[in-house]
Amino acid sequence: MALLWRAFMDEQAALDPASSSPASDADARWAVTFRDLVDDPASALLVAEADGQVVGFVVAEPHAEAPVYASVPEVYVGELYVVPEARRHGVARALLDAVAAWAAGQGAERLRFAVLWDNAPSRRMVEAWGATPQAVTFVRAIT
Ligand SMILES: CC(C)(COP(=O)(O)OP(=O)(O)OC[C@H]1O[C@@H](n2cnc3c(N)ncnc32)[C@H](O)[C@@H]1OP(=O)(O)O)[C@@H](O)C(=O)NCCC(=O)NCCS
Helix, strand or coil: CHHHHHHHHHHHHHHCHHHHCCCCCHHHHHHHHHHHHHHCCCCEEEEEEECCEEEEEEEEEEECCCCCCCCCCEEEEEEEEECHHHCCCCHHHHHHHHHHHHHHHCCCCEEEECCCCCCHHHHHHHHHCCCCCCCCCCCCCCC
């Protein structure tokens, strides 16, 4: 899992070096986060296996808007990764279906995703899964 998570981080960093590069202690932090995800029944870390190998994973947690907004219960999909060799075989779709089933069991009514704008494959994938864009985050360096 640590290797897969690192590969995910490195791919994200390659797309967006300015704001998605791993911190110097990222691997140590992941070790703690991993344990929390496994132990916390309110979070989900689901993996996909093929031929006895883990080929993908997804991390999901409850999400709440600021209390001032009327909102429906949601689950936020924070990380979703499929190893390059296993892509385009429906692994991400299967992981999202599994997360949706888990989230429904938690009482959630929606899944929420944040996808880097430059990550066209991922945008296509979540749209193919039925998600629609809601907001765009803009950043500008202050010089
Ligand atoms: C994005 C990612 C998770 C997709 O995983 P995957 O297992 O290949 O996706 P699936 O095979 O389930 O694809 C489902 C559908 O999404 C769309 N899709 C997936 N990858 C695509 C791509 N590279 N280009 C265009 N459409 C794509 C297609 O509609 C596909 O259905 P089809 O193959 O029948 O045409 C994978 O490429 C990945 O891990 N990328 C690096 C990490 C990342 O970007 N994670 C998402 C951050 S939120």
